[in-house]
Amino acid sequence: MTASTFRNWQSIQDEVLRRIHAREWKPGDLIPNEADLAAEFGCARTTVNRALRSLAEAGLLDRRRKAGTRVAMQPIAKATLDIAVIRSEIEDRGQKYGYHLIERAQVVPPVLVSAAMQTDASQHLLHIRALHLADDMPYALEDRWINIAAVPAASDEPFADISANEWLLINAPYTHGDIAFSAISASQQQSDILNCPANAALFAIDRLTWDSTVSVTKVRLIYGPGHQLRTVL
Amino acid sequence: MTASTFRNWQSIQDEVLRRIHAREWKPGDLIPNEADLAAEFGCARTTVNRALRSLAEAGLLDRRRKAGTRVAMQPIAKATLDIAVIRSEIEDRGQKYGYHLIERAQVVPPVLVSAAMQTDASQHLLHIRALHLADDMPYALEDRWINIAAVPAASDEPFADISANEWLLINAPYTHGDIAFSAISASQQQSDILNCPANAALFAIDRLTWDSTVSVTKVRLIYGPGHQLRTVL
DNA sequence: CAGTGGTCTAGACCACAGG
DNA sequence: CTGTGGTCTAGACCACTGG
Known part of the structure; x- marks a missing residue:
């Protein structure tokens, strides 16, 4: 897996999802910080941030300043209901x-x-x-x-x-x-x-x-x- | 309302929400593009983008390239349910x-x-x-x-x-x-x-x-x- | 074709909270 | 105190799509 494979935040998100899903990163595990991931993926930290923030909003990651980013223990399913007319x-x-x-x-x-x-x-x-x-x-x-x-x-x-x-x-x-x-x-x-x-x-x-x-x-x-x-x- | 009032994307989001809510921008209206809003608010376009993207994800805005950003006709309520153990x-x-x-x-x-x-x-x-x-x-x-x-x-x-x-x-x-x-x-x-x-x-x-x-x-x-x-x- | 949003970058400063 | 994520900036290029 070369760094050049990752050109945008969605491909980085996919790769993070793959690692979580493949249990390379298990629930509760601390994952590398943004700077390290940016270096690994060969992109700017902003781009990694975008990918991880999105996953955190979806409930798959827990992020806290200084404490770092962990895979959520309970991937609380967030069901979004569209209430229309x-x-x-x-x-x-x-x-x-x-x-x-x-x-x-x-x-x-x-x-x-x-x-x-x-x-x-x-x-x-x-x-x-x-x-x-x-x-x-x-x-x-x-x-x-x-x-x-x-x-x-x-x-x-x-x-x-x-x-x-x-x-x-x-x-x-x-x-x-x-x-x-x-x-x-x-x-x-x-x-x-x-x-x-x-x-x-x-x-x-x-x-x-x-x-x-x-x-x-x-x-x-x-x-x-x-x-x-x-x-x- | 001076530009210096807006220092971050959330305050910009609040202001946009206020205008929608006050009917300054009505459902279906085209709102100014990101560059113009950035100029008005005295911030970078990236910051405006962050605020508007967030509102679009929430269903309050419809955004399309070239067509611009409109206030959603039907502010479809998105209820997010947390399904826990x-x-x-x-x-x-x-x-x-x-x-x-x-x-x-x-x-x-x-x-x-x-x-x-x-x-x-x-x-x-x-x-x-x-x-x-x-x-x-x-x-x-x-x-x-x-x-x-x-x-x-x-x-x-x-x-x-x-x-x-x-x-x-x-x-x-x-x-x-x-x-x-x-x-x-x-x-x-x-x-x-x-x-x-x-x-x-x-x-x-x-x-x-x-x-x-x-x-x-x-x-x-x-x-x-x-x-x-x-x-x- | 051209205007709009979508995204990336490199760098910077800051807020928060763990140790 | 210090490492982490959170955010802002200025500029750039790109993708899409309306006219």
Whole structure:
């Protein structure tokens, strides 16, 4: 293996991956420092840094100043999920997207909702319930609360032709949020709408997003039976 | 805003984020090229590149040679899930980890399994079923198939004191894999083991990992009722 | 063809944390 | 204190791709 084989950071990354994978560098092992690797590979240290930093971001290496770079003990798998708009999700599967608004109301929310969104308990929020369809079949049920104080324009939007899911993405910026995945048992109402057996096991995604310190929206998406969320490792 | 405010790539990233968030640069907009931004911020183009590349990896910018850099139309949320060993998962919650092997056998697998793992239909695989406990309560059920051809050492491992989940991470490297999340209805056997009602909605994770072209292991992890997988956006 | 991002280089200084 | 990774710079060449 001559140094001239390595011309860019990706080929260096490949070689490091090969050594980890071939157990030349085992989990927990200290690997040579950037300067030494640069000398070995015949490139600038910056280039080695680029390769190793990328692997560290992927979780395969642990890097610490002075302590050096080690192969991660537990190559914690980082699964990256792309959470897209439901319409894209359906259209990407080659199916026809459909949308049906079920309910739109400005009401005082349950205390669990106002607490989670840190809004005043008596403050009205916009409540949206809607059904997303794929090829005219029920696909996912959306149950959403919108903080009108954070998104005033939402109170003038009927959400009859465009889903809140999509409208908010365009009109309501957010700085951060959290997301949770779980399994729930279908309620009678949910099974009626999704056209599935009562108590069916359904996949649910809960999201809560914030604009700095103000909550924007809280949504639960409930998918029809058999839905899977997939990604690669 | 003087140029001297920006001394490193992260402060530049923050400023770009601010402009996107403040709608100075709207979704779909073309933003200035790297050279111009470098001039504006009073830094090297490399530094601007670092900031913008990072934002592009996060999905907030679309970058194409010659076409320039645009604010992403759909800021697809990328949720990164850290898939750790179950023992760590439990211990990180401050609970006591427990492990119980239910079954260990070398058998001819169902055809669905051999097909997914691309092993010969008559080839024996190692089948492991085990229960993970948190504070002595059932936490997750592991149902795993191991390709002995890919991991010969597994046939000598009893898996009585260490879970396959953990043993494989140390002893069986993999190059890639896929993972799927879903909701399933508890079978009678599953509800007995997990000590939950039959037909309860359970959260399931299916993983299939490969070492180059050879399948290593296929596993389904079924969590007790109410389990949530959480992360931030 | 030409403008844009992608990358490499050689050197430098710095921040952090191990010993 | 000192070795390590983290970053910045100025300049250069290249790869891709839009017009």
